Amino acid sequence: MAKTKQSRYLVVYIGIFLVFLYAPALLLPIFSFNDSTIVAFPLSGFTLAWFIEVFKTEPLLTAALNSLLVAVITSVFATIFGIFAARASTRYQFPGKRGIMGLIMVPMVLPEIIIGVSLLVVILQLGFNLSLTTIILGHILLCLPFCTAILSAGFQGLDKSFEEASQDLGRSRLETFWYITLPLVMPAIISSLLISFTISLDEFIIAFFLSGTEATLPVYIWGQLRFPTRIPIILALGTVLLLVSLTLLIIAEYFRRIGARKTGTEVKGGLF
Amino acid sequence: MNFSFIQKIRGQSGLILVSPPFFYALLLLAFPLMGVFALSFWTQDYLELNRDFTLDNYREAWTGAIYQALMLRSLKISILVTLLTVVLAFPVAYYISFHVSPKKKPLWIFLITIPFWTSYLIRIFLWKVILGFNGVINGSLIGIGFIDEPLKFLLFNQGAIVVTLSHAWIPFAILPIYVALEKIDRSLLEASEDLGDGPVRRFMRVTLPLAMPGIIAATLIVFIPTIGDYVTPKLVGGPNGLLIANMIEVQFKKANNAPLGAALALSAMFIVSAIAMVFLWFNRKYLRQEQ
Amino acid sequence: MNQEAKPIIRIESILKNYGAIEALKSISFNIYQGEFLTLLGPSGCGKTTLLRVIAGFEIPNSGLVEIDGNNMEGIPANQRPTNMVFQSYAVFPHMTVGENVAYGLKARKADKQTISEEVNKALAMVGMQGFNDRPSTALSGGQRQRVALARALILKPKVLLLDEPLSALDKRLREQMQSELRQLQRSVGITFILVTHDQEEALTMSDRIAVMFDGKIAQLASPQELYRRPTNIQVANFVGTMNFLDLDLVALEGNDLIVEIEGLGKTTLSMDQAPLGYQSNSMAGIRPEMFTIITNKSQSKTKVVKGRIVETQYFGDMTYFDAKLEGTDKVVTISMRNSDISFEINIGNNVEIGWNPNSILVLS
Numbered sequence: 001m002a003k004t005k006q007s008r009y010l011v012v013y014i015g016i017f018l019v020f021l022y023a024p025a026l027l028l029p030i031f032s033f034n035d036s037t038i039v040a041f042p043l044s045g046f047t048l049a050w051f052i053e054v055f056k057t058e059p060l061l062t063a064a065l066n067s068l069l070v071a072v073i074t075s076v077f078a079t080i081f082g083i084f085a086a087r088a089s090t091r092y093q094f095p096g097k098r099g100i101m102g103l104i105m106v107p108m109v110l111p112e113i114i115i116g117v118s119l120l121v122v123i124l125q126l127g128f129n130l131s132l133t134t135i136i137l138g139h140i141l142l143c144l145p146f147c148t149a150i151l152s153a154g155f156q157g158l159d160k161s162f163e164e165a166s167q168d169l170g171r172s173r174l175e176t177f178w179y180i181t182l183p184l185v186m187p188a189i190i191s192s193l194l195i196s197f198t199i200s201l202d203e204f205i206i207a208f209f210l211s212g213t214e215a216t217l218p219v220y221i222w223g224q225l226r227f228p229t230r231i232p233i234i235l236a237l238g239t240v241l242l243l244v245s246l247t248l249l250i251i252a253e254y255f256r257r258i259g260a261r262k263t264g265t266e267v268k269g270g271l272f
Numbered sequence: 273m274n275f276s277f278i279q280k281i282r283g284q285s286g287l288i289l290v291s292p293p294f295f296y297a298l299l300l301l302a303f304p305l306m307g308v309f310a311l312s313f314w315t316q317d318y319l320e321l322n323r324d325f326t327l328d329n330y331r332e333a334w335t336g337a338i339y340q341a342l343m344l345r346s347l348k349i350s351i352l353v354t355l356l357t358v359v360l361a362f363p364v365a366y367y368i369s370f371h372v373s374p375k376k377k378p379l380w381i382f383l384i385t386i387p388f389w390t391s392y393l394i395r396i397f398l399w400k401v402i403l404g405f406n407g408v409i410n411g412s413l414i415g416i417g418f419i420d421e422p423l424k425f426l427l428f429n430q431g432a433i434v435v436t437l438s439h440a441w442i443p444f445a446i447l448p449i450y451v452a453l454e455k456i457d458r459s460l461l462e463a464s465e466d467l468g469d470g471p472v473r474r475f476m477r478v479t480l481p482l483a484m485p486g487i488i489a490a491t492l493i494v495f496i497p498t499i500g501d502y503v504t505p506k507l508v509g510g511p512n513g514l515l516i517a518n519m520i521e522v523q524f525k526k527a528n529n530a531p532l533g534a535a536l537a538l539s540a541m542f543i544v545s546a547i548a549m550v551f552l553w554f555n556r557k558y559l560r561q562e563q
Numbered sequence: 564m565n566q567e568a569k570p571i572i573r574i575e576s577i578l579k580n581y582g583a584i585e586a587l588k589s590i591s592f593n594i595y596q597g598e599f600l601t602l603l604g605p606s607g608c609g610k611t612t613l614l615r616v617i618a619g620f621e622i623p624n625s626g627l628v629e630i631d632g633n634n635m636e637g638i639p640a641n642q643r644p645t646n647m648v649f650q651s652y653a654v655f656p657h658m659t660v661g662e663n664v665a666y667g668l669k670a671r672k673a674d675k676q677t678i679s680e681e682v683n684k685a686l687a688m689v690g691m692q693g694f695n696d697r698p699s700t701a702l703s704g705g706q707r708q709r710v711a712l713a714r715a716l717i718l719k720p721k722v723l724l725l726d727e728p729l730s731a732l733d734k735r736l737r738e739q740m741q742s743e744l745r746q747l748q749r750s751v752g753i754t755f756i757l758v759t760h761d762q763e764e765a766l767t768m769s770d771r772i773a774v775m776f777d778g779k780i781a782q783l784a785s786p787q788e789l790y791r792r793p794t795n796i797q798v799a800n801f802v803g804t805m806n807f808l809d810l811d812l813v814a815l816e817g818n819d820l821i822v823e824i825e826g827l828g829k830t831t832l833s834m835d836q837a838p839l840g841y842q843s844n845s846m847a848g849i850r851p852e853m854f855t856i857i858t859n860k861s862q863s864k865t866k867v868v869k870g871r872i873v874e875t876q877y878f879g880d881m882t883y884f885d886a887k888l889e890g891t892d893k894v895v896t897i898s899m900r901n902s903d904i905s906f907e908i909n910i911g912n913n914v915e916i917g918w919n920p921n922s923i924l925v926l927s
Contacts, residue, residue: 006471007371010363010366010367010371011367011371013363013367014363014364014367017360017363017364018383020439021384021387021439021442022386022387023398023402023408024387024395024398024399024402024439025386025387025390025395027398027401027402027408028390028394028398031401039401040401040404040407040411042411042415080292081292081293081296082293084289084290084291084292084293085290085293085294087289088286088287088289088290089290091286092285092286092287092289092290093286094284094286094287094290095287097286097290100290100294101290103294103297103298103301103302104293104294104297106297106301107301109492109493109496109497110496110541111496111497111499111500111501111517111540111541111544112497112500113500113502113517113520113521113537114305114308114500114537114541115301117308117520117524117533117534117537118301118304118305118307118308119300119304120524121304121307121308121311121530121534122303122304122307125307137300138300140296140300141296141297141300141301144293144296144297148293159651159653161649161650161651161653162653162655164620164640164647164649164653165647165649165653165655165711165714166655166666167620167639167640167641168618168620168640168641168645168646168647168715169641169646169666169667169670169714169715169718170641170642170667170670170671170718171641171666171667171670172641175670179666180655183657184656184657198389202391202392204392204393204503205500205502205503208502209521209524217391218391218392218393221391221393221394222393222503225393225397225507231397234394234397235394235398237391237394238390238391238394238395239390241389241390241391241394242389242390245389245390246386246389249385249389253382
């Protein structure tokens with residue numbers, strides 16, 4: 001396309017936009033290495049103290065472990081449920097399909113506060129205590145539509161004749177699922193696990209409503225943001241989280257590409 | 273065994289397969305929502321729940337001055353955030369789709385999402401650092417001698433909420449618009465040019481109408497969850513920046529008036545859904561006329 | 564054709580509906596041991612559905628499928644003595660060539676030694692010996708086709724089902740695979756059922772062809788029979804090219820039909836030339852090669868009409884002419900070997916066209 005005046009304006013806009021987009025993310029490492037408890041310019045010097053502090057703060061580590069536990073369990077269950085839902089929606093016709101799939105996908109467009117509040121009401125009415133378990137229940141609900149969407153794409157990309165060929169060659173439905181279907185949709189399963197893990201790890205509102213005495217990492221961070229002296233530690237933690245997430249994301253993309261190659265579809269589009 | 277019997281079993285197996293996630297969503301989403309619905313018609317005295325049917329909660333939610341103000345403010349901010357986000361996102365999506373070479377597109381999409389892979393709370397907090405009294409903007413402006421005293425209007429107001437939320441939601445607006453733009457058959461644009469349209473007319477008459485599904489998706493993806501945001505107003509909104517979600521939380525936790533909280537939550541959901549429906553209806557009508 | 568009395572597959576009154584759509588409308592026929600049978604028809608005619616009913620992937624609403632004397636009702640695809648080569652080949656992308664070919668045998672719990680020998684034999688049969696450890700994603704279309712064949716044939720099925728196996732290949736490779744498939748079928752002696760929409764492919768490969776339209780078998784016959792004596796207009800149009808001319812019955816005298824044919828005039832036909840009898844909507848059909856443009860007076864044709872050339876199409880060995888018959892608006896297509904044409908024929912030339920009443924078919 002010819003470089004017109006419009007396209008030059010566009011490039012200038014993109015430059016300004018990227019500054020806006022990256023402003024917070026760039027401040028994160030700057031202030032996590034800044035040798036001052038006051039998060040403001042001018043910078044006072046370089047330190048690794050905040051990172052060391054991150055790994056020495058007991059409640060932070062406990063909260064991180066809680067979050068990890070919640071995220072792992074959430075991602076496993078959301079992905080298993082997602083496999084059921086995706087398989088049913090891509091391979092079968094059944095009565096009430098639209099309504100049922102609609103209900104499963106609703107949390108995607110529901111404000112998280114509504115999910116949090118409605119679960120809170122029911123859990124308290126039934127007399128259960130708030131705990132990590134209640135957070136997990138909420139997070140599975142929240143992640144289910146994302147997992148279902150990713151896995152549906154995976155199952156849809158799988159040529160039906162692979163499964164038919166396996167049955168035609170004498171294998172039962174169960175063997176076919178195990179030897180053919182699972183290996184071929186494995187990349188989608190891994191993506192689903194990683195996405196739901198990431199969503200759960202970062203989710204605050206539902207966790208805030210449904211947490212009891214044990215905090216997840218975002219709930220812990222929320223509590224710490226009130227104390228100005230704790231801020232640099234939290235920012236150092238944010239830097240660590242950014243690096244961990246990016247690593248996971250790159251792994252997810254790697255598997256997606258392998259998957260696309262396996263099912264013979266063209267590798268296109270972005271990371272999602 | 274007759275054949276139609278086997279077909280019936282096959283029809284059932286989809287239902288059997290979908291039942292675990294379906295029952296999960298039924299038990300933990302549909303029933304709780306119904307519970308909230310029922311709760312909104314009850315009243316609460318400290319810890320005692322009075323299950324007599326009443327519309328008082330809704331009366332209060334819809335007529336109480338503070339609730340009205342919060343609801344209107346939340347709607348105003350959601351609409352502003354949505355507008356700003358979509359307007360900011362469109363040129364970026366357009367640039368990636370039309371000006372970036374196909375090989376580099378995934379990299380650009382990755383580039384757009386990198387800043388978002390850290391804690392949501394920390395990201396919001398960083399905007400407080402940027403906009404704050406001793407923050408980045410004020411610091412820089414004083415540093416270059418542009419101003420003598422820090423600008424106070426940057427933080428703790430509704431403008432700060434709009435900027436922060438727009439930043440938080442922008443990748444969710446860029447992606448659907450980008451996908452819609454990618455789907456446009458490039459030969460349509462060439463055809464439009466060939467038939468005598470200049471760049472501006474071509475954009476208005478071909479590109480924009482064809483990108484509409486992506487714009488609609490982006491609008492809904494940003495608008496609906498924004499109304500429920502709870503963190504941003506608390507961190508950067510200041511005293512006049514609290515929104516309906518904060519009030520819902522107060523009713524459920526500190527004020528111990530869950531029924532009113534339920535009525536507020538459902539009212540907010542109702543208003544948001546109604547606006548979304550009207551928006552969708554309007555668009556469908558508009559798009560049908562285009563055809 | 565070694566047509567034994569007992570059919571390997573017996574299909575009786577098969578009916579298959581998808582909701583209100585009738586995909587198969589009461590289909591009955593037999594397939595015999597060692598036969599190469601082709602199901603030919605346009606897309607949506609039900610040919611693939613019929614193949615999938617035989618394989619066990621579709622359950623008919625009613626009717627009977629019997630393979631080698633056994634009723635297949637209630638028997639799933641994985642227990643039927645049939646194997647299939649899919650249109651997309653469905654070569655498993657996460658396995659090597661060898662693992663693909665061994666996949667079915669492993670299900671039968673054969674020992675490793677046997678499996679490895681059989682895999683080598685099967686690969687050799689399709690000309691792919693030594694490919695065992697190749698990843699199947701690195702294969703060309705033709706190679707995938709061969710792997711799919713080896714994978715199916717290794718199980719020694721009673722019937723091999725092929726669902727448009729050549730449609731994804733380019734023209735040259737397709738022609739090569741056609742003759743290889745035919746040779747392979749002769750050497751293994753297994754019954755093949757091929758589904759295709761390509762009439763040329765059907766004519767070159769098959770022992771018998773079942774032409775299907777709209778969920779029904781319109782004609783089941785040998786390629787020669789099908790081309791020479793199609794039983795209706797639809798079949799005649801689908802298999803090769805045919806000119807259709809209006810037909811009026813003048814008189815019926817014993818076994819003779821005296822008819823008036825548009826542009827060709829009055830002539831006498833035998834009742835044998837109307838495979839399904841004369842009907843009021845019957846037309847006269849004549850293949851393009853049954854007309855001759857007379858370029859040499861010694862060429863003897865029983866009948867001659869005059870016409871004017873309106874279009875020519877040159878094909879190297881052949882030329883197709885469109886000629887308007889004198890006294891009508893009717894345009895017929897005439898095909899001539901170029902070696903039989905002794906002077907140039909151009910658009911606008913008036914020519915004499917020879918034809919023989921024996922080559923006319925009365926079809927409806």
